Amino acid sequence: MIIELEELKNLGRLAKIELDSRAQNRAATDLNNIMQMIAQMQSVDTSNTNPMENPLDAIQRLRLDEVSESDHRDEFQALSEHTRDGLYTVPRVIE
Amino acid sequence: MDPFSSLETLRSGLDSGEFSSVELAKHYLARINKYNPQLNCFITIPEAEALQQATKADALIAKGNSGVLCGLPMALKDIFLTRGILTTCGSRMLENFIAPYNSTVAEKLAGSGMVCLGKTNMDEFAMGSSNENSHYGAVRNPWNTEYVPGGSSGGSAAAVSAALVPVAAGTDTGGSIRQPAAFCGISGIKPTYGRVSRYGMVAFASSLDQGGAFGRCVQDVALLLSGMGGHDPRDSTSADHDMQDIHALATGDDKGFTLGNKKITIGLPKEYLENLDGAQLQAVYETARNIFETQGVQFREVSLPHTSVAVPTYYVIAGAEASTNLSRYDGVRYGYRCKDPQNLEDLYVRSRTEGFGDEVKRRILTGTYTLSVGYYDAYYVKAQKVRRLIANDFSEVFKDVDLLMTPTTPSHAFKLGQLTKDPVEMYQQDIFTTPASLAGLPCLSVPCGTINGLPLGLQLIAPHFEEALLLKTGYLFQQHSDWHTQYPEPGAL
Numbered sequence: 001m002i003i004e005l006e007e008l009k010n011l012g013r014l015a016k017i018e019l020d021s022r023a024q025n026r027a028a029t030d031l032n033n034i035m036q037m038i039a040q041m042q043s044v045d046t047s048n049t050n051p052m053e054n055p056l057d058a059i060q061r062l063r064l065d066e067v068s069e070s071d072h073r074d075e076f077q078a079l080s081e082h083t084r085d086g087l088y089t090v091p092r093v094i095e
Numbered sequence: 096m097d098p099f100s101s102l103e104t105l106r107s108g109l110d111s112g113e114f115s116s117v118e119l120a121k122h123y124l125a126r127i128n129k130y131n132p133q134l135n136c137f138i139t140i141p142e143a144e145a146l147q148q149a150t151k152a153d154a155l156i157a158k159g160n161s162g163v164l165c166g167l168p169m170a171l172k173d174i175f176l177t178r179g180i181l182t183t184c185g186s187r188m189l190e191n192f193i194a195p196y197n198s199t200v201a202e203k204l205a206g207s208g209m210v211c212l213g214k215t216n217m218d219e220f221a222m223g224s225s226n227e228n229s230h231y232g233a234v235r236n237p238w239n240t241e242y243v244p245g246g247s248s249g250g251s252a253a254a255v256s257a258a259l260v261p262v263a264a265g266t267d268t269g270g271s272i273r274q275p276a277a278f279c280g281i282s283g284i285k286p287t288y289g290r291v292s293r294y295g296m297v298a299f300a301s302s303l304d305q306g307g308a309f310g311r312c313v314q315d316v317a318l319l320l321s322g323m324g325g326h327d328p329r330d331s332t333s334a335d336h337d338m339q340d341i342h343a344l345a346t347g348d349d350k351g352f353t354l355g356n357k358k359i360t361i362g363l364p365k366e367y368l369e370n371l372d373g374a375q376l377q378a379v380y381e382t383a384r385n386i387f388e389t390q391g392v393q394f395r396e397v398s399l400p401h402t403s404v405a406v407p408t409y410y411v412i413a414g415a416e417a418s419t420n421l422s423r424y425d426g427v428r429y430g431y432r433c434k435d436p437q438n439l440e441d442l443y444v445r446s447r448t449e450g451f452g453d454e455v456k457r458r459i460l461t462g463t464y465t466l467s468v469g470y471y472d473a474y475y476v477k478a479q480k481v482r483r484l485i486a487n488d489f490s491e492v493f494k495d496v497d498l499l500m501t502p503t504t505p506s507h508a509f510k511l512g513q514l515t516k517d518p519v520e521m522y523q524q525d526i527f528t529t530p531a532s533l534a535g536l537p538c539l540s541v542p543c544g545t546i547n548g549l550p551l552g553l554q555l556i557a558p559h560f561e562e563a564l565l566l567k568t569g570y571l572f573q574q575h576s577d578w579h580t581q582y583p584e585p586g587a588l
Contacts, residue, residue, distance in 0.1 A: 003464060007464075008460075011460050011463045011464055011467070012460070014463050014467065015418065015447075015456075015459050015460055015463045016425075016440075016443045016444045016447050017444070017447050017448050017451070017456050017459060017460065018444050018445070018448045027456070027457065027460065030457055030518050031457065031460060031461060031464070033517075033518070033519045034410065034457070034461055034518060034519060034522075035461075035464070036519075037406070037407055037410070037519045037522065038407040038410060038411055038465075038474065039407070040403070040404055040407045041404045041407040041408050041411065041477060041478060041481055042473075042477065043404075044401065044404055044480075044481050044484065046477060046480035046481060046483075046484065049480040049483050049484060050480070050483060051476050051479030051480050051482075051483065052479050052480075052482040052483040052486060053302065053479060054288075054302055054332070054535075055288045055302065055303075055482075055486065055533065055534055055535025055536075056287075056288060056289060056334065056535055056559065058289070058332065058334070060331060061331055072195065075195045076195060076428070076429075078195070079192065079193070079195065079428070079429040080427075080428055080429055080432075081432075082427075082432065088427050088428055090427060090436075090439050090442055091436050091437065091438050091439055091441070091442055092438075093438070093439050
């Protein structure tokens, strides 16, 4: 097993995804099979090879530090039923 | 009106007044309403908006003030944001998401006067090779409805194949245009990374995602691509490379598609041929080669030595980028929110657990693992280095050949449910498409035969920004073959 059950639970915590016991078993099997397939990649000699982050080796373009966007708050908040006074509402976090 | 007509024929009909854009839209909408319940190609069919767009197009055509795409119908994969119209990305997470702005692709095509007849079904967040991962149900292959259409752009491919729409836009991250094009017997292009803007295209794996076009023939694909592509300052990864050669192809007559005196050499990667499954497939591939040879095309065997590790490399990079991109879905600002969350953590966890499907969760968990402390260098950085070697393989062979030719897929379409229990076997379906994706290369899939009544695709791969050469070569093939003129038997639908 590349990924043990405890590690899988931790991944769920990090990814904010809950796996019930049945889903956990299936996920453990699938993820371990996937990681075994991925392990084939380790056989390649990559010493002296630079990582490729962009297939065109493009670098991030810069732009002038000027405001280019206007305020769309009302438009964006219309997508949510959970807004009040221009803010998004969530369960209480501070008692 | 023949629904299997090319865009050129439909253009002539519109320009001569044989039919109007409204009549054309109604003709295809009637086919959509008739066949979609069986094929499930569409998630949203905005009839009223489509007829409004068609009415506007008719007015422009009447004034003589229209371009080559004006009034022609198309469909958009449900990954492209459309202002005021539902964009689900095949997910429960976005089942209520009505975008407040247009993707560049939707905006450009609407700006050219094209009429969007619908948003097509897809694997959830474009993750899949069979279109069985959609929250809105699987799409069926029009050639045989017991088989998958391929994925993730399966709805777009099946809709074009069944002539529910003449052309459709899709996206390709590791093969999601080419594989469904092959399985559905149509043509599809994945352009060079950066050719088509990703602005307003729901992100899956940002260093790989690329919009592209489906059509029944290469000319239709070129025409749609010419309307979609081009530099976009709103996408920081958009390539600042002009589209003149593609526009010239799309807007000129067929002479523009001829290679002229140019003698081309096509490379045959030996590693792909070793993976061909069965004598029948080899025979189909040989026939395709013979068609080119009779037209003076030369062939040379070449080697892409890192081909076998492309699938593992792809699934590390795509998973890692997906886990990062999909962290934005937290149930707070838009998208699915769970009922009665007990606290903020519960809101996040239950919204994501209930909102995402199994395959998306698998990819997020794989990506979370490969990006986590202690594994980042061993998996993610390692995959980026192997990606460099895969790209170098291509650069090396393109010193000696103009293009590469491979099968698009290792077999024809498989049956619905055949591979759903084994994700790794499903991932292996991408063996011929992921290498060029990692290298960001443009690729075209064209139909090249059938086995057991199911279509097969031929993949042509070109150096960066050589889409025009790719399309001309695809055109040459279609001038001397007729698989692109075949379509599913009406009785099969």
